[in-house]
Amino acid sequence: MTSYTAQELMVAVASREISDGDLVFVGMRLPILAYAVARNAHAPTARGLFEVGLMRDQPAAGFLGTMGDPPNVAGALWATRMSNAMALMAQGRVDLGFIGGAEVDRFGNLNTSYVGDPRRPKVKLPGSGGGADIAVLSRRWVTLMTHERRRLVERVSFVTSPGHGDGTPGWRGRNGLLGDGPVAIITTLGVLRFPPGGGEAHLASVHPGHAVDEVRRETGWELKVAEDLKETSAPTGAELAAIRRFDPEGFWTRN
């Protein structure tokens, strides 16, 4: 059996969320790799949109530390201003977005701003970036994070990027948010999914080598488990080869 890191598995799982033909709002870090993997495998006509002001088809030829790095600009389909990229998302033309999070709650709301009271926070996190925009405007989105009890919490103390709000069905529509909101939380231990129409996350698959008990222990709420719980498919050889081609030194996936 080929060995792989938790990050490599997360990238592979994230890449499978991308359908062929999708316009993907690609976030930083692991999603950049997920896009590259999908594009080289099952989504050869997907396009990537980057908030810095870029649209691409082929993944960049060189390593990317940020989406604005020169290899991501060379060969772009469009180099423009950020508000133009946001315009497409505001029109509902972005099929899938990725958002990183420090904290997520059972309804998929993300906090990347403040732990504790915003006036005197225990931890000041960097902020929204484009996260809140993706959360409100993209058709559907996925978040990736390390699975720890302090990160997967009952309720986030600050909603930077709204998911399914208070968890009641139709919360997003009632509050004027576009799109279907979060569809999956991909963690280092498993994949949590949401019911159609919004609501509470449940464990849909557990990664190879991990147990449901462990996932529950590391989750800050009474986690529901899908009746048809599966084991997450391990990264294929082709997926791993693609990941290692775009992250040759393991900057994102082996640290």
Place this chain on the structure above:
Amino acid sequence: MAQAIERFVPDGASVALGVALEPMIPFAAGHEMIRQGRRDLELVGPISDTLFDQLIGAGCARRVTAAWVGNVSEGLGHCYRRACEQGVPRSLEVHDHSNFSISLALWAAAWNVPSLPTRTLLGSDILRTNPGLSATDGLVHVQAVRPDVTIVHVQRADELGRAHAWGPLGITEEAGLAAERVIVTCEEVVAPEVTLSDPNRIIFPETKVVAVVHEPGGAHPSPVQGHFQRDHAFYREYAAQSRSVEGFGAWLRKWVLDVPDRAAYLRQIDLDSVRIKHHLPSTPADYGYD
């Protein structure tokens, strides 16, 4: 550079920086503000890849109006954390935005209207902590943000203020139009014949530009298309050193306070290791007219 900062960035000014997001961040200009001991600045920008963190750590800022402050490839901004969590070296007022809303706030100022409506940020608590954002009737109203000065680093400009930039522009255009004045720092100063040969590539009206500073390498460690790659290792080292107040102090002395200018800073690094070697010029556009 010293003259431009001295003259156009007074204490208490609202300054937009890093408006192209990760590329072309005017680090040399920011470092000059630190050297001159600027105080009480309002820092305006979308994401700030360590420059805001450095200005905050050096005690230059009273307010941050931004979507994100940290280190894009490494994560948290340690000086930003210390300022918000402990008031070190001083407390900081934060006006949170998203990338889209800070763009709209600048467009509102550019178009001289009090606010612009959008759907973004509906359902976000950012509406609770930023007094410049409010929601009514299913729309968020983003109040105008009007910087006193916007500072950009670009590939080339002429002495009369016509700046050419290429690659993704982030919120560069709205930041320039919204600001009272613009300072341009550049890799190359070129003749007006060069800039005027491609007016579509001029990013601001020359009437906004008050200073053009020839500052090659002035965006290091951020990338400049056609000139420099991003210096990832430099960001990593900053993240490690700025973790403690003492480490940040040592970093600041080495790279800012103990160097007189950018040329001296550049002598401490191997700029050739990030210099772009394979060039890909575009095909010129034909502006023929008769």
